[in-house]
Amino acid sequence: MQIEGDDKKNSLQRDLVSTLNTELSKEAPGQKIEVRAYDETVTEEMGLPQAHIKARGIGKDSEAILVIWGNRIGEKKFHARITIVEGQPRKVMAGERSLAPQNINEMSLPPEIVKQPIYLTHFAAGYVFYDRKDYTSALLHFNAVLNRLTTNVIESHGIHFYIGTTYCYLAQGQKKMAWHLQHAISHFDTVLDYYTEENFPEQWAATQNNLGGAYALLPTGNRSQNLQKAIIAFESSLRVRTEKDFPILWALTQNNLGAAYWHLSLLTSDGDDNLKRAIAAFEASLRVRTERDFPVDWATTQYNLGILYKNLLVGDRSSSLRQSIACFENVLRIWTADIFPHDHQKAIQKLKDVQSQLQNLAKK
Numbered sequence: 121m122q123i124e125g126d127d128k129k130n131s132l133q134r135d136l137v138s139t140l141n142t143e144l145s146k147e148a149p150g151q152k153i154e155v156r157a158y159d160e161t162v163t164e165e166m167g168l169p170q171a172h173i174k175a176r177g178i179g180k181d182s183e184a185i186l187v188i189w190g191n192r193i194g195e196k197k198f199h200a201r202i203t204i205v206e207g208q209p210r211k212v213m214a215g216e217r218s219l220a221p222q223n224i225n226e227m228s229l230p231p232e233i234v235k236q237p238i239y240l241t242h243f244a245a246g247y248v249f250y251d252r253k254d255y256t257s258a259l260l261h262f263n264a265v266l267n268r269l270t271t272n273v274i275e276s277h278g279i280h281f282y283i284g285t286t287y288c289y290l291a292q293g294q295k296k297m298a299w300h301l302q303h304a305i306s307h308f309d310t311v312l313d314y315y316t317e318e319n320f321p322e323q324w325a326a327t328q329n330n331l332g333g334a335y336a337l338l339p340t341g342n343r344s345q346n347l348q349k350a351i352i353a354f355e356s357s358l359r360v361r362t363e364k365d366f367p368i369l370w371a372l373t374q375n376n377l378g379a380a381y382w383h384l385s386l387l388t389s390d391g392d393d394n395l396k397r398a399i400a401a402f403e404a405s406l407r408v409r410t411e412r413d414f415p416v417d418w419a420t421t422q423y424n425l426g427i428l429y430k431n432l433l434v435g436d437r438s439s440s441l442r443q444s445i446a447c448f449e450n451v452l453r454i455w456t457a458d459i460f461p462h463d464h465q466k467a468i469q470k471l472k473d474v475q476s477q478l479q480n481l482a483k484k
Contacts, residue, residue, distance in 0.1 A: 121175065122161045125192035132192055133157055136237065143241040153248050158182065162189040164201075172203045179205035186247055188240070200240055204247065239268040246282075255290045262286060277314045280307045281323070285330055291337065298340040305334045317360065325360035328353045329373050336380045347384040354380060363407065371408035375421060378402040382428065392434045399428050411453070419454035422447045423467060430474050441478040445471060 126132045140155040162175045175187040190201040246261030266279045284307030291300035308331040315324045332353030338346045354377040361370045378401030385394035402425050409417040426447035432440045448471040455463040 121158055121178070121187060121189040123190065123192050123198055124161060124163045130157070132196070132198060136188075136198060139237055140241055140244065143238060144245060153245060155188075155244070156182070156184075162187070162201075162203075164191070171201070175201075175203035176205055179203065185251055186244065188244075198237075200237075202243065239265050242268070250286060253289070255286050259283065259286050259290065273314060277311050278323070280310045281327055281330070284308045284311070284327075284334070288330060288334055288337075291334075298338060301334045301338045302340075305331060305338070308334065317356075321360045322366075325357040325366075325369070325373075328357035329361070329369075329376065332357065332373075332380065333376055336376070336383060344384065344387045347380050347387070350380045351377065351384070363404075367408045371405040371417075374401045374405040375409070375417075378405065378421075378424070382424070392432065395428055395432050396434075399425060399432070402428070411450075415454050419451050422450040423455075423463075423470075426451065426467075426470060426474070430470070430477070438478060438481055441474055441481065444474045445478065448474065 122130060123133045123136070134157065137155050137157045144153045144155065158178065160178055162171050162178070164171055166174070171189075175189055179185075179187040184205055186205060187203045188200055189203070190199045193199050242261040242264040246258045246265065249255070249261065250258035262279060262283045266276060266283065284304040287300045287304035287307065291297045291304065294300060308327050311327045312324065312331070314320075315327060317324050332350040334350075335346045335353065336350035354373055357373045358370065358377070360366070361373050363370045378398045381394045381398035381401060385391040385398060388394060402421050406418065406421055408414075409421060411418045426444045429440045429444035429447060448467050451467045452464065452471070454460075455467050457464045
């Protein structure tokens with residue numbers, strides 16, 4: 121975008137674009153990463169949330185991955201704001217007890233000499249790799265950003281959040297899962313040493329959510345204690361992420377809370393109580409994750425609820441099984457054989473199993 125306070129020739133913007141393209145060709149050889157200049161202006165005077173919304177809209181129109189904007193400071197300095205145009209596309213996972221970290225979306229970086237915007241180049245390259253799910257390459261660039269941010273405490277802790285989140289994604293399906301998650305936890309703990317619920321509530325809540333996800337998946341140590349730490353983190357996040365103020369993020373964290381209680385139910389003597397808590401959290405998330413607005417999330421949650429009701433042994437057993445059947449029938453409205461063939465077969469088999477259980481119960 122145009123740089124607020126630039127001269128009439130947009131000299132600072134031209135220098136920035138030229139330097140970034142030069143550096144990106146070195147930092148990410150072989151990757152088609154291009155920086156373009158646009159005539160529109162985004163300024164904080166309209167309010168930071170509104171500015172990010174405008175930048176995101178412009179970025180979508182131009183098919184950009186991220187938008188760089190901000191104010192000129194002095195002769196050769198620029199206070200860079202970065203808006204991620206879209207979060208990483210969700211991977212559809214029908215897996216049981218699925219958890220999801222919150223993606224990175226926007227950030228602010230400190231002033232830097234335009235002729236040496238290496239930190240900005242690393243972030244741009246890092247996010248391109250992140251968006252392409254090449255988390256190993258993304259991590260190298262995010263770490264390079266962190267190593268150069270020595271004077272701005274707020275931004276350096278923001279980078280710790282992005283690094284921790286990248287480690288969470290690196291952990292999925294990897295042999296070194298525990299190693300990646302332990303590094304993620306370390307970075308999130310660093311963030312929480314600075315971000316507080318009072319001073320940075322949204323960042324604090326996002327970090328608590330992702331910290332909870334890391335503990336919930338951590339396979340080493342005492343699994344029950346790890347899950348209890350995850351639950352504490354998710355419930356802390358929900359103090360800020362209310363249904364009224366942050367409905368989508370609230371639903372994400374409720375889903376994660378439900379998954380953590382489900383994991384815990386398999387390890388403790390009060391399994392049925394934890395199953396009930398899991399059901400309550402999943403059903404709460406469905407108030408936002410509706411079939412119309414979030415069909416895939418809705419179906420995944422319905423699938424999880426179907427299994428939970430199937431496994432719930434306390435109370436009216438036949439009622440729980442009928443509820444389970446209703447959930448799996450809901451799932452099949454979205455997980456159709458042509459679009460989700462593997463998931464469709466899983467849901468069909470679960471439905472048949474529950475129907476058989478209900479028939480056997482009726483015979484008794």
